[in-house]
Amino acid sequence: MDNKAKSVDQATLDLIAKACTDCASTVFERAENMKPCPIGSEGSCCKGCSMGPCRMPIPKNKVETPEEHKKRRGVCGATIETITARNFARMVAAGTAAHSDHGRGVAELLLAVSKGEASGYEIKDEQKLLALALEWGVEIGNRSNNEIAKDVAILALNEFGKVEGELLFLKRAPIKRQEIWHREGVAPRAIDREVVEMMHRTHTGVDQDYENIFKQVARTALADGWGGSMIASELQDILFGTPTPVMSQINLGVLKKDEVNIIVHGHEPMVSEMVVAAAMDPEMLALAASVGAKGINLAGMCCTANEILMRHGLPIAGNFLQQEMAIVTGAVEAMVVDLQCIMESLPDVASCYHTKIITTSPKAMIKGAVHLEFDEHHALESAKKIVRLAIENFPNRRPNVMIPNFKSDLVAGFSHETINYLLGGMFRASYRPLNDNIIGGRIRGVAGVVGCNSARETHNAAHVAMVKELIKNDVLVISTGCSAMATAEAGLLVPEAAAKYAGAGLASVCEAVGIPPVLHMGACIDNSRILIAATMMVKDGGLGDDLADLPVAGAAPEWMSEKAIAIGEYFVASGVFTVFGVGWPTTGSKEVTDYLFNKVEAQLGGKWAYEPDPIKAAHLMIDHIDAKRKALGIDKARERVLYDMAKRRELE
Ligand code: BF8
Secondary structure (H helix, E strand, O other): OOHHHHEOOHHHHHHHHHHHHOOOOOHHHHHHHOOOOHHHHOOOEEOOOOOOOEEOOOOOOOOOOHHHHHHOEOOOOOEHHHHHHHHHHHHHHHHHHHHHHHHHHHHHHHHHHHOOOOEOOOOOOHHHHHHHHHHOOOOOOOOOHHHHHHHHHHHHHHHHHOOOOOOHHHHHOOHHHHHHHHHHOOOOOOHHHHHHHHHHHOOOOOOOOHHHHHHHHHHHHHHHHHHHHHHHHHHHHHHHOOOOOEEEEEOHHHOOOOOEEEEEEOOOHHHHHHHHHHHOOHHHHHHHHHOOOOOEEEEEEHHHHHHHHHHHOOOEEEOHHHHHHHHHOOOOOEEEEOOOOOOOOHHHHHOOOOOEEEEOEOOEOOOOOEEOOOOOOEHHHHHHHHHHHHHHHHHHOOOOOOOOOOOEEEEEOOOHHHHHHHHHOOOOOOOHHHHHHHHHOOOOEEEEEOOOOOOOOOEOHHHHHHHHHHHHOOEEEEEEHHHHHHHHHOOOOOOHHHHHHOOHHHHHHHHHHOOOOEEEEEOHHHHHHHHHHHHHHHHHOOOOOOHHHOOEEEEEOOOOOHHHHHHHHHHHHOOOEEEEOOOOOOOOOHHHHHHHHHHHHHHHOOOEEEOOOHHHHHHHHHHHHHHHHHHHOOOOOOOOOOOOHHHHHHHO
16 A cells, blocks of 8 residues: 555655655554454454364355355354354453443442542532432431442442343333333343353354344444443543533644643543542652743543543543554654553564553553552552653653644533533523524534544544544534544544535534534444433424434444444444445355345344445445435425524524
């Protein structure tokens, strides 16, 4: 691949070139040297036992007869349908496990805080704690926040392994959606149980009916979206604050030449929240000055970046494919990582510079990194150790520093509470104005564009092209994860982007409310916020009585992670049409692929699609939105209602 085709972001291109000069090997180079296995990528390889691996690709250049298809089996007799379904199912189980184990960690921290065993942390959003306590039937009365939080944390932890009943958050969904889950037998019981059962049923010789496997796939993914991820988002808001709009900047140009640069990378905000506090500590600032630095500059990478952006307005250095690039600048004193989406190559890249890679979790160590295990019971002390190590590394900078002069402004912090408030005002917070604008036709529909970068595609290209096409066609975009960062780097996350890129209807609403056409809702676990926002749209009325009735669609145009597959599956199992790009992992079986792309809709209301061209994919979403508008009877032009401030006051 020509270097220019590796990214649409100039900062990244400049650093890819610098990495070559510095002899640092990066993901872009490795992707060129390692072609994807054609059999594995279509899901046709089974390595579930020692009789295989059995490789059963669709015969090339040849139409398979039914007889030949029948014979296409693994040594144990498994059909290609079972094998592709099992492979897909295990991706969903892994993705769900990752998000949910994160959620469990937050619940454990809340419990420790409530018992006074985690100094440095506190309950930042009392309102949200009380609302959740009320929802879960925890007594409030005259009890202290800590007493209430303790009960909430225990109930949250119980969601992972409870013996009876279903997940508590399922009750948040529209009634019709809950009925569909019960009708189809996919309502999740306990989070760990669904993951364990998924792994059991995909073991050799267990579930051998792919449609039955997919029931458990849906149940497992729902245990992520309406379970583990939702617990993580809710409890993080309680502990660290519910996001409200913040301005900040993104891209590698946020690094500073004359300051100690620390990058926090990964997913769980427990570490990064304390590193933020430690970096502001006068003792640390004095230490930085003593080594000749003008200050301490903290920036984020991947979803940890989204967490500290949403709550502190701290800048983002980049998304998934930019993690090595940050080190290649030569200006990063320390990259502090916790969990997930962390490239094992980081210490190797860092060996060409002075950067220290610091691992903090006993669950995720890397050979060649410095391991400073984070102790939540003495969090600030742990964080100071990390910051101190970074500061002491500042004098070791080598001469090969190059910080690209690229960064973009952005506005983030659109939790569903914030959207509610922005649209409806403090006294009548609601999604009514959004629904009215959808019914009236100014906003055509809503798209959730989420997910990763993939080194198999031009970095950020599909995110930016798809989102531009959607907003041009009056589709409001809500975004999370690396996708939100991609569009932020392209300048789409500022209110002015509405006038520049959005269709006239969407632009007029954005202008009246003062929001960008792309709303940053947070990290990947915060896709659960999208589920809640969609539920609120149903509950506010006029757009049907189920999530599947809404003129909405989802997409992950540059996905790479198993977590993305779990997210896509819980979108689908919640009734949402969801389009993925890059590649599709079940193409080894036409029958399974047809089930996911078509047949599943009759059962769950949502379905998958695969379209690598982002513009075509955007139009699949727009066509779906239009079909839903037609079914709702709102496809004809109607009186357009625009709720500006005067109109809102009138209502009040
Ligand atoms: O959880 S979008 S590359 S950083 S998996 Fe990873 Fe994908 Fe980025 Fe966040 Ni989500």
